[in-house]
Amino acid sequence: MSNSQTIILDIETIGEDYDSLDKATQESLTRWIKREANSEEEYQAALEDLKSGLGFSPLTGSIVAIGILDYHKNEGVVYFQAPGVKCEETKEDGILLKAMDEKEMLEKFWEVARKCQIFVTFNGRSFDIPFLLIRSAIHGIRPTKDLMRGRYLYQHSPDAVHIDILEQLTFYGATRRKGSLHLWTRAFGIESPKVSGITGDDVGPLFKEKKFIEIAKYNVGDLRATRELYEKWKTYLSF
Numbered sequence: 001m002s003n004s005q006t007i008i009l010d011i012e013t014i015g016e017d018y019d020s021l022d023k024a025t026q027e028s029l030t031r032w033i034k035r036e037a038n039s040e041e042e043y044q045a046a047l048e049d050l051k052s053g054l055g056f057s058p059l060t061g062s063i064v065a066i067g068i069l070d071y072h073k074n075e076g077v078v079y080f081q082a083p084g085v086k087c088e089e090t091k092e093d094g095i096l097l098k099a100m101d102e103k104e105m106l107e108k109f110w111e112v113a114r115k116c117q118i119f120v121t122f123n124g125r126s127f128d129i130p131f132l133l134i135r136s137a138i139h140g141i142r143p144t145k146d147l148m149r150g151r152y153l154y155q156h157s158p159d160a161v162h163i164d165i166l167e168q169l170t171f172y173g174a175t176r177r178k179g180s181l182h183l184w185t186r187a188f189g190i191e192s193p194k195v196s197g198i199t200g201d202d203v204g205p206l207f208k209e210k211k212f213i214e215i216a217k218y219n220v221g222d223l224r225a226t227r228e229l230y231e232k233w234k235t236y237l238s239f
Contacts, residue, residue, distance in 0.1 A: 005117040006071035008230065010222040011128045012080075012215055014204045015054025015061045029060070055204060056127070058134035064207055066105045066132075067219040068112055069095065069227055071120065078219045079105040082212035090213075093224065097216045103139045110136065114144040118161045122181050122226045125151070125164040165229050168237065181225060190228045193221030 018026070029050060037043035055061035062081075069076035075094050082099040090097050100108070109132070113119070121128050129147045136143050145160040151172065156162060170178050185192045198206070198218045206215050 006120065007076070007112070007116050007118070008067075008069035008071055008120045008223050008227045009124065009128060010067045010121065010219055010226060011063050011131060012065035012067075012200070012203050012219050013055040013061045013131060014064050014207050015052070015056070018051040018054060021060075025060075052201070052204070058131045058138070061131075062102050063105060063131065063135055064102075064203065064212075065215055065219045066109050067095070067223045068109065069223040071118075071227060071230070074227070076223065078216045078223075079108055080212055080216040080219070081105070081207075082210075085210055085212060087212060092217050092220045095220050095223065097213065097220075099212065102135065103141070106132070106136045106139055106141050110141060110144045113147075116145075117159055118163060119145070119147055120163045120165065120226065120230045122184075122222075122229065123164065123166045123178075124162065125167055129162065163230070165226065165233055168233055169229075181222065181229075184229055185225045188229060188232050190225055190232075193218060193225050196221060 018029075021029075030047065033043055033046040033050065037046055065078055065080040067076065067078040077096040077098060078092075079098055079100055081101060083101070085099075087097075087099040089099075119129075125148070133143055133148065146157065147160055147162045149160065149162075150156055151167075153161065153163065166178060166184075167173070169184060179187075182192045182194045184190075196218060198214065203215055203218070206212075
């Protein structure tokens with residue numbers, strides 16, 4: 001990675017295996033389902049949704065890929081987990097793919113972040129950044145930049161500006177529907193990362209199947225799409 005001031009950032013996460021959780025944790029997670037379900041069928045459906053959604057929380061999930069793209073040089077790196085599998089460093093669309101565990105990924109990310117000023121994400125304020133911060137703390141790693149400071153751009157410190165493209169395109173939630181990355185890229189004529197046939201819902205199953213490179217490549221697609229969407233916002237909607 002270079003010392004570029006602007007980077008595009010995206011993460012991929014998976015949830016823990018629900019059946020491997022201790023009883024107290026299972027009870028804590030399902031308490032509200034038991035209260036609100038009106039039948040056994042409703043309970044089972046809600047339980048399946050909960051199991052598939054454990055990767056959305058840093059309390060029950062972990063990061064399996066962190067992608068960083070140098071905005072100016074249009075090159076970068078995806079750090080990804082590949083437990084039990086030897087993966088040689090390789091490149092995908094000009095982006096280096098490098099295997100390491102979650103703690104190493106986080107340490108590498110904050111090392112890069114220290115040298116950067118502008119951080120661009122898609123829905124990063126609601127997901128990527130809080131997840132990164134909490135998982136870092138869990139691993140005993142102190143973040144080098146405060147990427148959650150203030151919601152509005154003018155509230156950010158000069159050395160850590162976090163531009164969440166989804167927040168900008170929806171004018172901080174003023175529009176009724178937010179839209180997914182796929183819908184936004186489609187509207188702007190940008191190739192969607194979903195054209196590969198993989199979606200965020202597939203990351204968990206792919207990880208179980210040890211298809212770690214596929215997850216890393218999917219992350220590359222997200223980085224590229226987010227960069228192009230940032231270009232559109234920067235050119236036409238940034239004042």
